[in-house]
Amino acid sequence: MVKVRVPTAMRPLTEGTAEVTVEGATVRDIIDSLETGYPGFRERLLSEEGTQRRFVNIYIDEDDVRYREGLDTPTPSGVTLWLVPVVAGGSRP
């Protein structure tokens, strides 16, 4: 089982729950499990092509999965997956 820390930006998908526990051997499996239990996660995390969106980062404890094996990164039982949307903004001059 893997704990998933849900950011406030995605809390509407879990009806306000900050941390959920799901099963999955890889990040991709975890996203599938999230989608099954809380529909809408896949769209928030993955593009239509199935790649990780630029606007959200996924960390296993402190490791960014982009710099490991991406969506195929293993998720051993007991780790915490942190979903962290980017913080960005900008004004048109």
Added chain:
Amino acid sequence: MTNSIALMDWWMLTDFIDETVYQYRTSLKTRGTEQHLPRSWGLLLGTFEEDGEAMRVKEVAFGTNVRETDETVRAEFDEVIVPCFGRPYANGGRGFWCSNLDVLRITRDAVARGLEVLGSIHSHPDWHQIGPDHERGQRLSQIPTAMDEYLFRNTGWPLNMICYLESRDNEIFHTLAAWGPPSFVDKDKGADPITIRYTLARRALKEVVGDGNG
């Protein structure tokens, strides 16, 4: 869970506004040059009220801007933002993008202290008055731009604040406004405004509750 109200102490944004005004004043001194790029921003930390209607902002955290240095960020600007929202965004001095590691660090630290990252605040200067001559006429306000709404939608943070600065009569005025994230599903829907409510300043509070002397 509507999150339609943001509560905060009246002094909560003091550090942010000080930084914003400092950058704004600096930009006035370098008007018309490449350094003329006032920008300031921060992450808003706080909690959700139990009624599901309000958020309570309790801290502002600052991070590192990687708009010009991170390859993924530059790709987002080059491939999506500039083609969609215009050439001005090709200038790396426009806007901000917080280091992802800083967001993670700030998030974990906040959670450990019982807080959450609620969103962010950034500044809009009165570019139509202070901008370089060739960029005059481009008005900014506390209202989100199309680019702002694009980022609000894709990041999804529940609280997105804008601090508008304006020079008049040798003084600087500011306005604060807040917005929720536009629907991630319905791309035609814009951002809904969030009401900001401040605690009373100490002197005003004393006047309200009385000081025991009648």
